[in-house]
Each structure stands twice: as C-alpha cells, then as structure tokens.
Amino acid sequence: MTARMNQQQFENFTASSLYCEKCKAAMPVRERLLLVLPDREIFDYLCTECGSSVGRREVTAGEKMMAQAIGAPRDGRSARLG
Ligand SMILES: [Zn+2]
Numbered sequence: 623m624t625a626r627m628n629q630q631q632f633e634n635f636t637a638s639s640l641y642c643e644k645c646k647a648a649m650p651v652r653e654r655l656l657l658v659l660p661d662r663e664i665f666d667y668l669c670t671e672c673g674s675s676v677g678r679r680e681v682t683a684g685e686k687m688m689a690q691a692i693g694a695p696r697d698g699r700s701a702r703l704g
Pocket residue numbers: 642643644645649669670671672673674
C-alpha cells in the first residue's frame with residue numbers, strides 16, 4: 623500500500639511543480655535542455671507563468687543507461703555477450 627504512495631511521489635517529482643520566487647508560489651514548470659556534456663545532460667526548469675529559471679537537473683550518462691535498461695528489458699540477453 624505504501625509502495626503506491628512512494629511511486630506517486632516520484633511521479634510528482636519528475637513531472638514537477640517548483641517554487642517560483644517571482645510568482646511567490648509553486649508553479650508548473652517546463653523542462654528545457656540547457657547543456658549537453660559528454661557524460662551528462664543539464665536541464666533547466668522554467669516557470670510556465672513568468673519564464674524565469676526555477677531549478678536545474680543533471681542527468682548523468684549512467685542514469686540514462688539505467689532508464690534505457692528499465693525501458694527495454696529484453697536487451698538483457700544481448701548484454702550477457704558483451
Ligand atoms: Zn514564475
């Protein structure tokens with residue numbers, strides 16, 4: 623039962639509403655790819671109301687690979703050959 627709650631919290635975190643200092647409230651945000659580096663990607667979160675930057679997120683190559691592995695479980699067979 624609690625597992626379901628945890629999943630919901632995680633979804634809220636990724637879909638995100640962040641506190642905007644200009645609007646003085648938690649606002650819905652949109653994610654913008656800010657910078658692509660060899661080992662990570664940096665995303666900027668912009669307030670949908672006033673457009674100011676309210677947060678930042680880094681996705682490392684390791685995290686991306688993990689997300690892909692979860693998204694495509696049948697690739698586990700070929701991974702044994704590598
Ligand atoms: Zn705002």
